[in-house]
Amino acid sequence: MVYAASRGDVPVRLGPSVKNVPDYGPSTMSVECYRDPVQFELEREKVLTKSWLVACRTEQIPNPGDWHSYEGHGETVVMVRQPDGSVAAFHNVCMHRGPSFVPEWSGCGARRFTCPYHGWVYDTTGKLVGLPERQDFSEEHLRDVRAPAVAAEEWGGFVWINMAGPGNCVSLREWIGEEILADLGQFKMEDMVLHDLIEWDVPVSYKAIVDGFNEIYHTIELHHVSPEFVRSARDTSFIILDRDLHTEQGPRPTNYMCFVPRPDTRDQLAEDWDHHKYAICHYVVFPNTVFNCNPEHIQVFNPIPIDVDRTKFLTWQLIYPGDRNDPEYEKYFQRMSKHWEGLKVVVGEDIGIYQQLKRTKRSSAYQQHILSERECKLAHYHEQMAKLISS
Ligand code: FES
Ligand SMILES: [Fe+2]
Secondary structure (H helix, E strand, O other), rough: OOOOOOOOOOOOOOOOOOOOOOOOOOEEEEEEOOOOOOHHHHHHHHHHHHHOOEEEEEOOOOOOOOHHHHHOOEEEEEEEEEOOOOOOEEOOOOOOOOOOOOOOEEOOOOOOOOOOOOOOOEEOOOOOEEEHHHHHHOHHHOOOOOOOOOEEEEEOOOOEEEEEOOOOOHHHHHHHHHHHHHHHHOOOOEEEEEHHHHHHEEOOOOHHHHHHHHOOOOOOOOOOOHHHHHHHHOOOOOEOOOOOOEOEEEEEEEEEEHHHHEEHHHHHHHHHOOOHEEEEEEEEEEOOOEEEEEOOOOEEEEEEEEOOOOEEEEEEEEEEOOHHHHHHHHHHHHHHHHHHHHHHHHHHHHHHHHHHHHHHHOOOOOOOOOOOHHHHHHHHHHHHHHHHHHH
């Protein structure tokens, strides 16, 4: 039987008692943040290497010694399942002379990793455990050498990493925050399976892609949604989960939620404000993880910065597992596959806009954005990024 998410005890997010647009108001913002290489370097230093980032699915490294790689904003990291079930992560940089010492992107059952250049040997936590012709080196130079550790935790069936390193950042759960843990947690992503993962090479900033998921305004023109959807979407609730940005353990940014009533279930919603059943539920975990949830399936949009104006844009499709010999499940599977094909077309429309943004990204005429009050999550996101890089 396929699980269907339902609200349970989590707060009502839609309805007459809920304020659906925060007191943020219309605003404007400069567009330098999308193209300034100096700002990108600051983001690398102060945000991207201090944030919890989605790195792979738990199911991609099920057994001890299984590993998977992450690459983004110039960093290369390997996550390895440990014998005790935890995940260790480390920078994939040989401490001898610098190449990646785990050449393959993923694999299973590793007990050691040997650098292909001169044969330095590392354990599955990234610690140097041996090297040829050791007598020629200074023992002092070799003391406690390891590929720098990266913090790794699991939630929602994903392995997340934080390059600040273990003990140097807030926990993943604190980063995501109680409200999203409870609300998004209802979907039980840890029980879901990866149906498909697609990757686009996009010629704009990762933040321009996050922007597209922080508003629904563009769906009218770009995605040609139905008039019923447009009417229904006017009742969307936008939520900015404001909190103190700084803690002793490091930054802890504000995240965002958004609930879009589905036009086909308006009547049910009016009787029972169960947003998990009757709305599209949307969560943005700063800085680049976006969850788009429907009762039967979830997409995770993950624009990984490569450079100031280049992004590896991943979309993960998750569905509930089952036996395809069971006719009920097979019907569900076919329904999900059909929906996924349609959704890829929609994302393709977004990619089309990024191509148009590529044409203007250096234009002298492109100076500012004029934002509506319903684009407040987008405005708040950039305001928060500016605060983080200036602190
Ligand atoms: S560079 Fe890795 S062993 Fe020399
Ligand atoms: Fe879109």
